[in-house]
Amino acid sequence: MGRAFAHKQQWETAIINYRKAIDINPSIQLLHSSLNHAIQASQVKQKSTVVTNKVITNPKDLCGLDATSSPDSKPSKNIFWIASYPKSGNTWMRYILAHLLFGASEREDVRKQVGQTIPDLHYHKNVFDAPEINFSRCSKVAFAKTHTCGFPDLKTVNPVGFIYIYRHPxxxxxxxxxxxxxxxxxxxxxxxxxxxxxxxxxxxxxxxxxxxxxxxxxxxxxxxMSNTWLNHVHTWLALAEHHPMSLVVKYEDLLDNTFEHLKKLSDLFDKTDNEIKEAIEFSHEHTNDGGKFxxxxxxxxxxxxxxxxxxxxxxxxxxxxxxxxxxxxxx
Structure with missing residues (x-):
């Protein structure tokens, strides 16, 4: 029943049925993954509904939907996630974006610049301190890396978009x-x-x-950290179906023709083709470490x-x- 309602994108009913199934047999991991999947999709759908029912006069209104807060609460931080299962090209993508969005250069330690501008949730844990930038579709947004199965469960974080990279298991x-x-x-x-x-x-x-x-x-x-490879891929691909600011790329496609499969970055971040090509070239120079990482x-x-x-x-x-x-x- 959960799968049937999820297929129809009736997420709330799917959630109810998945929870009933877990009550019957909590040892089946796929049920927990499917429930998480449905919850994530439901949250994205709710935000999309807010946008749909709102008169948008400025593209920046697409972001920061959860940014309003009471005087006693911590303001929400907009985060654009760079997501993947471990060992699937996440760090490579961060090198590209660090140059494209934050101007990372050889004037300083490149690896350090990547870690500071697009921090790794699982190591640096300072995503709330990550620098913010503005572009036409979103204002005051920071970037961070994650290997979680779906959006990280962080309070006061508004997931405004994501890039997801997957690789042959x-x-x-x-x-x-x-x-x-x-x-x-x-x-x-x-x-x-x-x-x-x-x-x-x-x-x-x-x-x-x-x-x-x-x-x-x-x-x-x-x-x-990441659940199984299969549950990870299914969860993020389901989120991408409902999220207007998402890009899913296959690692092998990036190897074959990096620029061709990252063209959408120009729409997401207001960058020219030349800027994207320069960022890709920069990443190639700094992600060939002789077979180490x-x-x-x-x-x-x-x-x-x-x-x-x-x-x-x-x-x-x-x-x-x-x-x-x-x-x-x-x-």
Whole structure:
């Protein structure tokens, strides 16, 4: 019933039915994800209704709908989120936007500028201190990075828009393995010893990680923060269907033709094509670190580590969702 009403975008009724289902069997994680999905969509719909029923004389009225507050409450802060599941290109996008919107340059430490202008919710935790900018569609808006499954649950924050980047789940897993290796996260590995993807490929242990991931697309290190990869993608794509200031991009498309798939930034942020191209070039110069944080930065990297039979098994199990996301040509 919850799914049926959600399909019709009758979110309040869907929420009621999802909660009833959770009461019956609270152990099914998909129910919790679906409920969160419906709640997020309902909130976006309510804000859209406010805009629809309001006489808009200034495009800036699209933002700051929750900015009014009583004298005793903390003013709301407009935040435009840069969202993705971990290891899907979020930091790359931040480098582009740091130059495009905040003029990040080589005159200072570039990495520090990115962290200050578009802070990472999960590390810096200073999104309320992030600098604000104005553009025609929104005034006084700050930018921040998140890996949460849907909008972060932060009081006095008004999510005015977002960019969402998704990536093939097997490349997410390969990148996660490498990141845990270079970061010294021993608890991620089956024997609590550090292993590079190359080593796991050579000793055949990498199949164990893929088989485990294949069960429900869950990466233990990221689950508390981001839920499963599947629930994460479904939640953000549902939000994008109802949010006028959103852009969804596939990581592989950005690799193939970054500018072509970021043209919409000109409409969102009043920037010229040349400005966007310059920002992309700037990001390319500073996100090629010799395979450290950004590692391979390539499409279908998993093919270099996994046996074709295992890849086929994975793609077959998740054929429907992969096809909808544009990965049907990866067979």
């Amino acid at each position: 097997l490349d997410v897993l390969m990148s996660a393995i490498n990141y845990c290796y270079i970061s010294g996260h021993k608890h991620f590995f089956h024997d609590h010893r550090l292993h590079s993807p190359e080593e796991l490929k050579q000793n055949g242990k990498i199949n164990w990680y893929v088989e485990r991931f294949m069960q429900d697309l869950k990466i233990d290190n990221y689950y508390k 950004f590692w391979k930065k390539k499409s279908r990297n998993y093919e270099n580590y996994l046996e074709p039979k295992l890849i086929d098994k994975f793609n077959s199990k998740y054929a429907d969702v992969l096809s909808k996301l544009g990965y049907d040509n990866f067979e």
